[in-house]
Amino acid sequence: MNFIRKIVKSRPQEDIILRDELKKLLKFSPTSINKYKKAFTHRSVQMIDRKGIPINYERLEFLGDSILGAVISAYLYKEAPKGSEGYLTQMRSKIVSREHLNELGKDLNLIRFVKSNIDQANVGDNIHGNIFEALIGAIYLDKGFNFCQKFIHQNVIAPYVDIAKLEGKITSYKGLIIEWCQKQKKRYAFDAYEDSGNETTKHFSVKISIDGQQIAKGRATSKKKAEEQASKRVYFAFQNEISQD
């Protein structure tokens, strides 16, 4: 575990590796690498700049939180044209909830970049969401609003935002499928396995079979998400039968 590291001085070799890793993650080339380094620096490192100002991710987190809110608002405004102001506010809260942001940060495995003097076990779960927000702040400063928007669409909206699910109409597709199979006396199997391929982030695949026949497959950064994705596909395959139940 390389979580507990200390920066004494910036090492060019380290910067090159970080730049490469960031390029894979962000899908663009970062211009100012220092902004990202700040986004991954925990206050426990106690770094200060020449003016005595602390270098850590907390201010970037403030900025990123705000940019994220604006991007999600613009997305909801467009995608939920019938939603009232109250509805939009509620949906945004769900998407940018602390819990959800922590999950996003974990999925991107941002913790691998973090420099801290505290053991990972003691920093708490919120660090994942906090550095996710700080990363958005860094992207904003480095590349502007449109890059942030693209990054958020790719990493927040496309893989996680499902308006029907957020509305609470369906809380778990997996639960729904299991319940339906049990009621219908169908045999079902969820077959999960690691499937990272050449990617740096861990990936899982899940195959769902019903009565011995494979119906759908899902692939995501966690087993739970891959299961949900595959279950959702089963749901849409059997939608008419399930909704008649």
Place this chain on the structure above:
Amino acid sequence: MNFIRKIVKSRPQEDIILRDELKKLLKFSPTSINKYKKAFTHRSVQMIDRKGIPINYERLEFLGDSILGAVISAYLYKEAPKGSEGYLTQMRSKIVSREHLNELGKDLNLIRFVKSNIDQANVGDNIHGNIFEALIGAIYLDKGFNFCQKFIHQNVIAPYVDIAKLEGKITSYKGLIIEWCQKQKKRYAFDAYEDSGNETTKHFSVKISIDGQQIAKGRATSKKKAEEQASKRVYFAFQNEISQD
């Protein structure tokens, strides 16, 4: 008072006038005039579009609020490099307070554009801030983030945001000047007059004289603001003497 108007059908002549007025206000040419019309439509008009979706400013207000927050956050991040996350959050709250937004909406006299079926006396003060936010939402949809940022810099940040004052170090420059003059037994005079020139929005000028000599002048959209501006200039002119008191 042309506040109580009802839109039955869009009139081309009305659109031309609105476009002209908006151009003066926004300092750019609006592309999609309908977005601005929506930003100025109160729910009491009970308009709906072809799909049965209500046309009023409430959803745009949700969007504008979020964009405004992001622009102010980015401004504070840059302008207060020593401010902690908590400090930045507090400063942003002050700038985007309901009270402050109502004041901004009033200064821009946005109410002149509003279509409503309720008398102005009964809509409450918040309508000014709400349509100010809705206008930002409309600018975002019409022209994108960078135009919003420019509009907010011109209309919110440049004329109103004074970090020292927001920090509560100085609550009123006028009060400070009067107190100092009284203490120093100096005669002082605030001379205020309307000074709109060719502008559509009302403007006021204020001259401050001390011991019969004119020291500074201020000009703004309200008498109170012009007084503050002029007082601030007096403050900086006598800063050394005042701060020694």
